[in-house]
Amino acid sequence: xxxxxxxxxxxxxxxxxxxxxxxxxxxxxxxxxxxxxxxxxxxxxxxxxxxxxxxxxxxxxxxxxxxxxxxxxxxxxxxxxxxxxxxxxxxxxxxxxxxxxxxxxxxxxxxxxxxxxxxxxxxxxxxxxxxxxxxxxxxxxxxxxxxxxxxxxxxxxxxxxxxxxxxxxxxxxxxxxxxxxxxxxxxxxxxxxxxxxxxxxxxxxxxxxxxxxxxxxxxxxxxxxxxxxxxxxxxxxxxxxxxxxxxxxxxxxxxxxxxxxxxxxxxxxxxxxxxxxxxxxxxxxxxxxxxxxxxxxxxxx
Numbered sequence: 001x002x003x004x005x006x007x008x009x010x011x012x013x014x015x016x017x018x019x020x021x022x023x024x025x026x027x028x029x030x031x032x033x034x035x036x037x038x039x040x041x042x043x044x045x046x047x048x049x050x051x052x053x054x055x056x057x058x059x060x061x062x063x064x065x066x067x068x069x070x071x072x073x074x075x076x077x078x079x080x081x082x083x084x085x086x087x088x089x090x091x092x093x094x095x096x097x098x099x100x101x102x103x104x105x106x107x108x109x110x111x112x113x114x115x116x117x118x119x120x121x122x123x124x125x126x127x128x129x130x131x132x133x134x135x136x137x138x139x140x141x142x143x144x145x146x147x148x149x150x151x152x153x154x155x156x157x158x159x160x161x162x163x164x165x166x167x168x169x170x171x172x173x174x175x176x177x178x179x180x181x182x183x184x185x186x187x188x189x190x191x192x193x194x195x196x197x198x199x200x201x202x203x204x205x206x207x208x209x210x211x212x213x214x215x216x217x218x219x220x221x222x223x224x225x226x227x228x229x230x231x232x233x234x235x236x237x238x239x240x241x242x243x244x245x246x247x248x249x250x251x252x253x254x255x256x257x258x259x260x261x262x263x264x265x266x267x268x269x270x271x272x273x274x275x276x277x278x279x280x281x282x283x284x285x286x287x288x289x290x291x292x293x294x295x296x297x298x299x300x301x
Contacts, residue, residue, distance in 0.1 A: 003266040006147055009033035009041040010250070012239045012258045014221025019049050019063075027078060029259050034082040036261040039108075040147045042087045044219045044239075045155050045180040046101070051219070051235075055227045056131040064093035072104055072112055080110030085145045087152060089178040091132070092117070101133040103152045103178055105143045114143035118154040119163065126184055126230050129156070140166035148173040148266060151212070155179045158203050158216065162290065168210035168279070173266055175206060179218040182235035196236055196254075204246040211273040213249075213264055214242045220255055244272040 011029045015022045026047060033041050046052075048071060052060045065071060071090055079086045085108050092102035101118040117136025121129045140163055142149040151172025157163045158177045167175060181199060183192045207214040220237040240251040241262055252258045273279060289295045 003148075005263045005265055007037045007039050007261055007263050008215060008241065009036070009038035009259060009261045010215070010217045010239045010241070010252065011041065011043055012217060012220055012237050012252050012256075012260075013044060013047065014235075014257055015047070015050055015219060015223070017050055022048055023074070030075075030078060030084070030086070031082065033259050033261055034084050036259075038084060038261045040085045040087070040145075040150075042176055042215055042217045043089060043178060044217045045089045045178040046091060047089055047178070047219075048091075050223050051180045051233065053129045053132060054126045054223070054225045054230070054233065056128050057226075061093075061099060061132070064091045064099050066094075067092050067102060067104055067115060068112060072106065076106050076110040076112070079106040079108060083108045085113070085147050085150075087150070087176055087178065089154065094134075098134055099132055100136060101129065101154055102136075103154050103176075105145060105150060105152060108146050113145045114141075116141075116143070116152045116154070118157060120156045120160055122156045126225060126233055140170060142167055142170050142172040151175045153177050155181060158199070158206075161202075161206060161209065164206035164210055164212075168212055172212065173269065175210070175212050175214045177203065177214070177216040179216055179239075180235065181218055182233040184233060185231035192236075196238060200238065200240065204242045204248075207242040207244055208246040208276075209278060211244045211269050211276065211278070213244060213266070213269070216240055220253075220257060244269045245276075 086106040088104040092100040103116045105113040107113040117138050119136040121133050121135050123130040142151045149171050151167030203214050217239045219235040222234045224232040237254045241249040250262045
C-alpha cells in the first residue's frame with residue numbers, strides 16, 4: 001500500500017527567560033503551521049525556556065515538571081483542537097532527585113502516544129547536562145502515531161549511529177531530533193563552520209545508512225552564560241529535513257525564527273532501501289564488538 005504524503009512542520013524559535021512568552025509564541029507558531037496543513041509538528045529541545053544547562057545550579061531543578069503534567073495537558077488540548085501530532089521536549093521530574101531530558105509525542109486526540117528519555121548525556125563547557133539529567137532507560141523504541149512510527153531521539157543522540165540504527169531496526173519510519181546546539185563565541189569562524197558542517201553531515205549519514213527521513217529542529221538566538229565563565233551560546237538554527245538518500249529537502253536559516261511546512265513521501269524509504277539494501281547486507285555475525293567499550297588488540301595480550 002502506498003503511503004500518502006505527510007506534511008511536517010519545523011518550528012525554529014529563539015527563547016527568553018519568561019516561560020509564558022515562549023509558550024505563547026509556540027502556540028501561535030503551532031496554529032500557523034496547522035493552518036498550512038501540517039500533520040506532524042516538531043519543536044526544539046527544551047522549548048519552554050532558556051537552555052539552562054550552561055551552569056550547574058540546583059535551583060533550576062524547580063523548573064522540571066511531571067509527565068503527564070502542565071505541558072502535556074496544555075499542548076495536548078492544542079493538538080486535539082488542531083488535530084495534529086506534536087513532538088515536545090521537556091525537563092521531566094520523574095521522582096524526587098530523579099530528572100530526565102524527555103521527548104513526548106502527543107497524538108492528534110490530545111493523548112500521550114509515548115515518550116523517549118535522552119540516552120546520551122553530554123558534559124562540556126556550557127553544556128553541563130550530566131548535572132541535571134539521568135540517562136534514559138526506555139531504550140530506542142519508536143512511538144506509534146496516526147502519522148507513522150516515529151523514531152524520536154534528542155540532540156546529543158544525533159552523533160551516535162547506533163541510536164539511529166536501533167530505531168530503524170525497531171521499525172521507525174522517520175528519525176526526529178529536537179535539538180539545542182550552537183557556538184561558543186571564542187571559537188574561530190573556521191571552527192564554527194567545521195562544527196556546523198559535521199553536525200549536519202552525521203545526521204545526513206543516518207538518513208543514508210538507514211534509508212529514512214531525518215528531521216532536526218534547533219533553536220536560534222543568543223543566550224548568555226549566567227556565570228560569565230563563557231561568552232554564552234549563539235544557537236545556530238539550521239533546522240532541516242533530509243531525505244532517505246541524505247538529500248536536503250529544507251534548511252532554515254542560522255539566525256532567524258522560522259516556521260516551515262514540508263511535504264515528504266514516506267514511500268521513498270522503501271524505494272531507497274530496495275536500491276541500497278544496507279539493512280540486508282549487515283554482517284550481524286561479526287558486530288559483537290559494538291557492545292564493548294573498547295576492543296583490545298590481540299597482539300598486545
